[in-house]
Amino acid sequence: MKVKRLLGRYTQEQDGPLFVGMGGIHGNEHAGILAFNRVFEHLEKTNPPFKGEFVGVAGNLPAIEQKRRFIDTDLNRQWTDEKISFINAETRRNLKSSEALQQKELLILFNRILQTSNYHPMVLLDMHTTSAKGGVPFSIANNTELSKSLATNLGAPAILGVDKIISGTTLNYFTKLGMCAFGFEAGQHDNPQSVDRMEAALWLTLEKLGCLDVSEIPNYSEHRNLLHELCKEIPGLVEFTYRHAIHEGVNFVMKPGFKNFQPIVKGQVLAEDNSGPILAEQDGMILMPLYQKQGEDGFFVIRPVNEEVEIS
Ligand SMILES: [Zn+2]
DSSP states (O other): OOOOSEEEEEEOSOSOOEEEEEEOSSTTOOHHHHHHHHHHHHHHHHOOOOSSEEEEEEOOHHHHHHTOSOSSSOGGGOOSHHHHHHHHHSOGGGOOSHHHHHHHHHHHHHHHHHHHOOOSSEEEEEEEEESSTTOOOEEEEOSSHHHHHHHHHTSSOEEEOHHHHOOSOHHHHHHHTTOEEEEEEEEETTOHHHHHHHHHHHHHHHHHTTSSOGGGSTTHHHHHHHHHHHTTTSOSEEEEEEEEEOOTTSOOEEOTTOOTTEEEOTTOEEEEETTEEEEOSSSEEEEOOOOSSSOSEEEEEEEEOOHHHHHO
16 A cells, blocks of 8 residues: 555644544554545545644555565654654664654654644544454553543543553653653454544544534444444453563464453463463453564553552
């Protein structure tokens, strides 16, 4: 799939939020991009009243074209202060990896958007899909109230604490810029339902932010039910407790059949690599078990957030 960096832009120049969505920061995850096409097509056709501005951005263009997670390195792990200053300081010609060039273009675009936009608050939604089958969708929130409320508004479980276990994600970066950032994982990469769920996530967020009136959203209640119905059995708020990092050359292989939110118990065999079986270190639920070749995260463990702790 060949796409332009700017997937779409819609505003009526009325006060309101700036809502930036990004799809395809992992190039094999096309669902977000397809969902933007649907939403922008509808907005352009019906031209509804709109508060603020809505912008859709494509992440890793060469990887999207080749339908690979990345070309040289994972673009969603490069957003640390060090990497960003390096990329900002270098000329394009000196940037050797494909992702470094992509990141430079994205940084220039984001800076331009942030500096010229008159809209508040500024919100970023980063859209992903996973390799595991039977995926229940979920969202990832950072620690601001708006991020948590937008993430839980989607009806899928919201996961907190990503910054404690992965560094260099776009969520970390935008949080540091003072923006509200949240992520959405819609399901398996090539499941057509993942596109429907992404589309639902965009409409629900546009409504929650006050950009669009419900009456202007096509099939609003279907979008709402699509996500809410899927996640009835799963706790609404969970947090990351563990990430299994994969080091080069260890031949990590996940045991087959794990699904997102599947309960696991301490001592259970989850995967294996050159050093033998990999056991669960604690009880919890498994998230994003790796069933594709590219990736630095073998799996994550999550647990429900104790609401009392959450409030204090
Ligand atoms: Zn992804």
